[in-house]
Amino acid sequence: MIPTWAQLVYLGCAVAFILALKGLAGPRTARAGNLIGAGAAVVAVATPFFYLDLDHVPLILAAVAIGSVIGVVGARRVQMTQMPQMVALFNGVGGGAAALVALVELYEMGPHAEEVGWFTLAATAFTILVGSVSFSGSAVTFAKLQELMTSRPVVFPGLPVVFGLAGIAGIALGVLVVTDPGVSFGIPLALLGLLVGVLLVLPVGGADVPIVISLLNAFTGLTVAAGGYVLGNVVLLVAGTLVGASGTFLTLLMARAMGRSVSNILFGALRGGSTLGAGEASDRPVRSAGPEDVAILLGYAERVIIVPGYGLAVAQAQHTLRELVDVLLTRGARVDYAIHPVAGRMPGHMNVLLAEAQVPYDQLVEMDDINGEFKHTDVVLVVGANDVVNPAAKTTPGAPIYGMPILDVDEARQVVFLKRSMRPGFAGIENELLFDPRTTLLFGDAKDSLAKVLSAVKGL
Structure with a gap:
């Protein structure tokens, strides 16, 4: 049970996240908004150390230190042209972390899992599936933008069928997690989510990749919110909802700016379209100057x-x-x-x-x-x-x-x-x-x- 003082701290952090998002809406207040959000995140991470009887504290602190170093070094070294790749990586890590936490929670429920309410189990299954989709999908978007693989749409015969079957199988496994809870269904659900994430992003190419990053960011936010519900953590619930809502809104705005629908961006290549042209340089005459x-x-x-x-x-x-x-x-x-x-x-x-x-x-x-x-x-x-x-x-x-x-x-x-x-x-x-x-x-x-x-x- 989370003590009252900790709940109040979490509530304060949640309010700070809302203020941070408000600050990020304008260039003059963006720096302050960023600092407010970062400070609230530090407080939220540190709070459990003061009210929980944690095991393996040295390992936890070591993980926090390693992650902090990687984050600081990466953020300072990343070039402006590589910002979308960094967003994709951070987003993927968030989705993957949410899925792993949900798997651990499902494991710890053990023989008492049937006593847990169906809605909590449904939230757990949702977090595992969508968090895994976000993780693998973000990894593919990173590879496309970093030119570790072609940025063109990647399709193969039967891809729509495979994607559809994988999606149906994911829903079926999610139902099984609710009706017969246990990691025996949770782990296959996570693996299937990884497959769905890859198949979702492969057919996307060209300038549409950043839009998919925004969509996957919304997915991660929703998984964090669902994870917050499972854990009874208000700060995760609020922060995840903010990310999910803003990511969804940004995706729609970007799609409108491209004059496209989200479904066309995701599945246009499966219908024989493409987000890329031939890509050849022209030899037609032009007027040049010094x-x-x-x-x-x-x-x-x-x-x-x-x-x-x-x-x-x-x-x-x-x-x-x-x-x-x-x-x-x-x-x-x-x-x-x-x-x-x-x-x-x-x-x-x-x-x-x-x-x-x-x-x-x-x-x-x-x-x-x-x-x-x-x-x-x-x-x-x-x-x-x-x-x-x-x-x-x-x-x-x-x-x-x-x-x-x-x-x-x-x-x-x-x-x-x-x-x-x-x-x-x-x-x-x-x-x-x-x-x-x-x-x-x-x-x-x-x-x-x-x-x-x-x-x-x-x-x-």
Whole structure:
């Protein structure tokens, strides 16, 4: 039985998690929100040491120390471009931990399991199954984003049948855990969950992988909430519910930003569709220019919009870009950054990247608010983005990104693309805007190209 004082502490931690989530909703309060959430997590983890008669305390402390070191080192070393992979790993570990805790609880119920209420047993089965799905699914998303395996949809004959049978078998084993509780059904349920997680993510490819990470994050939150119910722990129940709800909401928002349904993202490849195109570089002629030519376009423009993308993060060019924008502002130009909801690999990716370069937040304008500005813009500078400005989303039915809301860059008077090569974007299809007479391409590493353009603009 958890003492009253500990329950009050847990309740305080739960309130802190809610405040942390509220703080994370805005850039000015995000740091404080993060610290509040982290502090509450430390208090929640430490509290059981003061009211439980724990066995193997040295081993527990050793595990906490090792995990803390891995977490700190990993978080400090991870690159901005690798944030989605880190989210996938952390999310998978959370789901796997919840499944293991539920298995241990099922084992400790032993001969008294039949005395436990059916709802508690159902929550236990749910945690084992969905936690295992989240763990293996997150591992596959990590492998796809880290390019340890192909990012293309992976399908094989009979995959829908195998996936369907595995899902039905998982539900059947979950029912058996409730009617005849014991690890003899719990362990096969966990193994089946691992299989379902792999089969769920394999057919997903391209830019849809981050959306699946968000969905799996919601799964993990729900398993933690269910585990909190099984353990009678209010902080797990509240924290898991928050993660589950926010993950679900984020998944729906990302899917809407891609102009797709969640079912299409998960199962589109099984119906013969694909989230990736051919992925071949084009040999069609384009208009290219040097840094001096681009500097002239920018230096004498009155209205400039910057469209940042994943390539900006890869090149680590955000600081040079901010310097260029500062120079343009001193020359009297009006400059904004156009932020697509799924620019980069995760929502908020570009916001964090630009905040790292001390870009004022009021210069970042969301897609819905800036799309009407492009027709009045002298020059749009696209740095590392592709799919989010590809007109095929509006003009080419059957394209992987068709229906996705995009930034209306094609309406601007002049467009400058900074690109390494003519290789397509993450969706693997050509961008017709690259071949438009109003478009100029500046080839090379984005950081190096921006440095040359910056130098040339200063010399005007």
